[in-house]
Amino acid sequence: MTEKSRPLRADAARNRARVLQVAYETFAAEGAGVPIDEIARRAGVGAGTVYRHFPTKESLFQAIVAERLRQVVERAREQVAADPGEGLYAFLFQMAEQGATDLGLTEAFAGIGFDLAAALPDAEKEFTGLMAEILAQAQRAGTVRSDLDAADIKTLIVGLQAMRRFRGDSELMRRVYPVIRTGLAAPGSADASP
Amino acid sequence: MTEKSRPLRADAARNRARVLQVAYETFAAEGAGVPIDEIARRAGVGAGTVYRHFPTKESLFQAIVAERLRQVVERAREQVAADPGEGLYAFLFQMAEQGATDLGLTEAFAGIGFDLAAALPDAEKEFTGLMAEILAQAQRAGTVRSDLDAADIKTLIVGLQAMRRFRGDSELMRRVYPVIRTGLAAPGSADASP
DNA sequence: ATATAATCGGGGCGCTCGTTCCGTTTCGGA
DNA sequence: TCCGAAACGGAACGAGCGCCCCGATTATAT
Numbered sequence: 001m002t003e004k005s006r007p008l009r010a011d012a013a014r015n016r017a018r019v020l021q022v023a024y025e026t027f028a029a030e031g032a033g034v035p036i037d038e039i040a041r042r043a044g045v046g047a048g049t050v051y052r053h054f055p056t057k058e059s060l061f062q063a064i065v066a067e068r069l070r071q072v073v074e075r076a077r078e079q080v081a082a083d084p085g086e087g088l089y090a091f092l093f094q095m096a097e098q099g100a101t102d103l104g105l106t107e108a109f110a111g112i113g114f115d116l117a118a119a120l121p122d123a124e125k126e127f128t129g130l131m132a133e134i135l136a137q138a139q140r141a142g143t144v145r146s147d148l149d150a151a152d153i154k155t156l157i158v159g160l161q162a163m164r165r166f167r168g169d170s171e172l173m174r175r176v177y178p179v180i181r182t183g184l185a186a187p188g189s190a191d192a193s194p
Numbered sequence: 195m196t197e198k199s200r201p202l203r204a205d206a207a208r209n210r211a212r213v214l215q216v217a218y219e220t221f222a223a224e225g226a227g228v229p230i231d232e233i234a235r236r237a238g239v240g241a242g243t244v245y246r247h248f249p250t251k252e253s254l255f256q257a258i259v260a261e262r263l264r265q266v267v268e269r270a271r272e273q274v275a276a277d278p279g280e281g282l283y284a285f286l287f288q289m290a291e292q293g294a295t296d297l298g299l300t301e302a303f304a305g306i307g308f309d310l311a312a313a314l315p316d317a318e319k320e321f322t323g324l325m326a327e328i329l330a331q332a333q334r335a336g337t338v339r340s341d342l343d344a345a346d347i348k349t350l351i352v353g354l355q356a357m358r359r360f361r362g363d364s365e366l367m368r369r370v371y372p373v374i375r376t377g378l379a380a381p382g383s384a385d386a387s388p
Numbered sequence: 389a390t391a392t393a394a395t396c397g398g399g400g401c402g403c404t405c406g407t408t409c410c411g412t413t414t415c416g417g418a
Numbered sequence: 419t420c421c422g423a424a425a426c427g428g429a430a431c432g433a434g435c436g437c438c439c440c441g442a443t444t445a446t447a448t
Contacts, residue, residue, distance in 0.1 A: 181377070242440095
């Protein structure tokens with residue numbers, strides 16, 4: 001009912017893939033503020049070509065965020081499966097590092113010029129659900145204090161990404177991460193301050 | 195040597211004050227992205243008048259940030275004088291609340307489109323020095339762990355402001371602040387998890 | 389009151405960027 | 419090989435914004 005999606009012509013499919021790849025790298029490195037013309041130039045196509053595949057700049061950004069979210073969720077599932085108690089910390093600090101490596105996703109996450117829940121409600125719900133799950137596992141394992149919910153974790157991710165973006169050097173975060181870790185630890189657990 | 199600063203004409207002084215006041219409120223509420231024309235309109239003057247008093251948009255923003263920093267520093271000195279052990283926490287969470295009430299200062303602080311250290315080196319140095327002082331007092335009082343420096347505190351401020359901006363409702367931060375507080379607490383102090 | 393200079397206001401210039409348009413090129417089935 | 423459809427690319431349009439210009443206005447010293 002929605003559309004008839006005939007298969008793309010070979011050159012069209014190639015160009016679409018190039019645009020997606022270049023746009024991902026560019027948004028990650030420089031954020032959503034980069035002009036479409038610049039992305040087209042780097043991809044070696046005209047601006048018109050970009051707009052044929054993605055009717056608006058936001059739709060291109062959205063497509064990339066959706067794909068990145070998929071990867072993030074997938075990786076998080078692996079981590080929590082490997083070590084339920086440690087999963088939340090691993091995921092949290094990995095998300096923090098993305099403050100430096102994927103500026104576009106960080107902006108989307110913080111709601112800067114992009115409403116994640118409105119644009120990609122399904123992906124957002126899946127992510128929030130996953131957060132709740134990872135948190136519950138860690139709390140069951142006794143590594144994280146029990147008075148926190150998934151929304152608190154999302155808030156912490158936004159804060160950690162901002163800190164990581166502010167501090168160019170990940171070495172310098174060495175002393176900040178333990179502060180968060182200690183603060184999150186369940187009283188009496190190994191990470192709690194003695 | 196710098197300039198001849200003759201006294202301003204009465205109407206000029208009045209307009210300058212109006213522009214500063216309106217610009218402060220506007221930047222605080224909506225960030226540095228607001229057009230100069232809009233600020234001029236709200237102040238009831240023409241754009242040309244704004245530019246006679248402040249030769250560039252950035253210079254206006256800078257003037258406001260400088261003034262706000264002065265107020266912040268002054269207030270912090272009072273707080274740390276009143277209670278050295280509690281001073282750092284009070285200041286930290288007050289700065290966090292500014293994530294919601296003063297978007298302009300928050301952006302300047304996080305280095306979003308504005309290089310604080312380059313634009314206002316003296317104010318920045320004074321702020322950093324104050325951070326070191328407040329931190330040292332808290333560490334001496336035994337309320338904050340000793341392996342942190344002033345740069346870590348600035349990083350935490352940036353993160354906390356981002357979290358506060360992300361969470362519109364300060365009620366919702368009730369569970370996040372204790373996490374930070376516990377994480378910062380010196381082992382064995384009252385805030386450390388038992 | 390008048391002259392003089394400071395100040396004002398807002399239209400306009402130049403630039404950026406998202407988006408569209410259309411003449412030209414390329415693909416791929418017959 | 420040939421042709422119609424699909425895709426291309428980049429010039430061009432319009433909106434937004436920082437900043438400048440200049441004729442009109444107003445404050446202030448005399």
